[in-house]
Amino acid sequence: MAQRTAAIFQPEFETLERHALEALQFERLQSLVERLRDANAIYRERLRGVAAPRSLDDLARLPFSTKADMRDAYPLGLLAVPERELARIHASSGTTGTPTVGAYTRHDLAVFGEVMARSLAAGGIAPGDMVQVAWGYGLFTGGLGAHGGCEKLGACAIPASSGNTARQMQLLEDLPVIGIGATPSYALVLAERFRNERRRPRSLRYAICGAEAWTPELRASIEDTFGVVATNIYGLTEIIGPGVAQECLEKRGMHVQEDHFLAEIVDPDTGLPVPDGTRGELVLTTLTREAMPVLRYRTRDLTARTRERCSCGRTTARIDWFTGRVDDMLVIRGVNVFPSAVEHALLAFAELTPNYRIVVERPPNGLDTMLVEVEYAPGAAFDDRERFAAQVTHRLAEALLVSLEVQLLEPGTIERIEAGKAKRVYDRRTL
Ligand SMILES: [Zn+2]
Incomplete structure (x- = not known):
């Protein structure tokens, strides 16, 4: 099937030369550290005696944050704005009982929409396309996140949410849906049902899959069974939701939205940075988040980073398929x-x-x-x-x-x- 050339949604950020990108990141990191000291008691305590960063290399001297920190601060202990400035709250179910809360200002929601619009565009979706959002709507960030991305991109969102396979199939058969956002396991459920019932989606060409661990082999299965191009999306409630990183149609790693999120790879045992190309734990810092900024969050996800320029034209760093989570091992x-x-x-x-x-x-x-x-x-x-x-x-x-x-x-x-x-x-x- 012929692929369209997907447009880059925000070339002014996605194709920045690295020195300009790093200058922007550093400026944002400095103001983040200042903001955390000023506006949040927990971070103020943690940053006591830590010198302000003088270059991006100083990032490695700043303290980490962990899932446990978020649980301890439940529900709103890590807010850096007054509660009345909040525009939305999401939450992810915690395996240990306490959910992780993600709070957003209006500005944060605009950023969320932007990074999701970039992700959809990178995955093949163009303005005017219909997109079936088969991630759950509700406290989970997937459904509403993708929905906001569709609106920002100028695509048409179908808020199917998760489940109800018969209805999902009917929508895909009756409407000229070009793209679907779903967990990889659910994309496969749909693909198998279509195949087993000898039915076909009317216009589907692109599947953007994420929100659970998967592999290139599962991608191949989804693409063969469904007749689509499937790309990998990544995100987490602690950082913003999906859209932190997304593969382009070259399918050689997920582009990190680096003007908003700083990605480091560290040795999971020592916490020390590892060179590009070496596998380690992904650590993320939010550079522009207002409501709940996060400094050096240990994601527990294992991957490798490259900063080589991608043939799609984007200059942002890419991260590889996850080889698992430190905790899933x-x-x-x-x-x-x-x-x-x-x-x-x-x-x-x-x-x-x-x-x-x-x-x-x-x-x-x-x-x-x-x-x-x-x-x-x-x-x-x-x-x-x-x-x-x-x-x-x-x-x-x-x-x-x-x-x-x-x-x-x-x-x-x-x-x-x-x-x-x-x-x-x-x-x-x-x-
Ligand atoms: Zn690319």
Whole structure:
């Protein structure tokens, strides 16, 4: 399918020469540090005795923030503006119970709209296009964030929200929808339903997927099954929501919206910066956020950065596919296993689908066991199911350096998640 040349939404920021971009970042970093000292008691305390940055290199001397800091300051302890200046509040569900609150001024919402408009444009959407927003509307930042981006870009938003697959399919069949925003697992649910029912979306060409971990292999599945170009979007409530970074159609990493967000990569153990091209933990600083600015937030997401110029014309730094989260890493009999590595190894087999689940158990007085259940593709060509399962087991064990068991499941066996994030890992070890 021929790709359109997607326009860059804000070339005045997205194609800035690096020295000009870095000068802008430094100016904004200085004013951020001043603002945090002036306007927030928690940051004032944390920045006590810390010298004002004199160059971008001084960033590494500023203190980190963590998820725990946000939880401790729940709900509005990290505000840097008076409450009556707020225009919206989002929240993400916390796995430990306390949600993370994201508060926005009108200016913050304008920035959110801008970075989402840039992201949609980078993912192939043009003004005038119809976009089905299949991320959840509500406290979650995905739905309303993408909606604001559509309005800023001049596209037409269809606020489908998440779930109700029958209605999503009908909209995609009846309306000339060009783009869809969805979690990758839900994009695959839709793609499979269309294929199984021998139906087709009317005009769909682009899928912008994010809000959960996925891999290039899952992208290939979505693109093949759906007949679309799928790009990767990244963001988090703590920073602003989706739109912090987004792939262009070159699909060689996600462009960080660097005039608003400073991205560093650090060694997750030492916290020291690592060189470009080296994997480490992504650390983000909000340069323009008013309501809840964040200094050096440890995202726990593992990636690598490049500042080489992209052939799309954007000059902003790019970050690679995440190889997992520091927190998602399973330790099985002393070996580190990332669920994304399991997905990567499974999808090297054409006979398998991206529908899988990882079950880890600890038998009484025994060693931890890892079971990978995976659906084979409808009409998969293997003669002997057991022999094929043994072959997959062998390949996974080799790739992950841990012994495990693989069980092949009939197509359609694993429950599809229609709303929220796909659950892949069932760690049943009691701590
Ligand atoms: Zn690019």
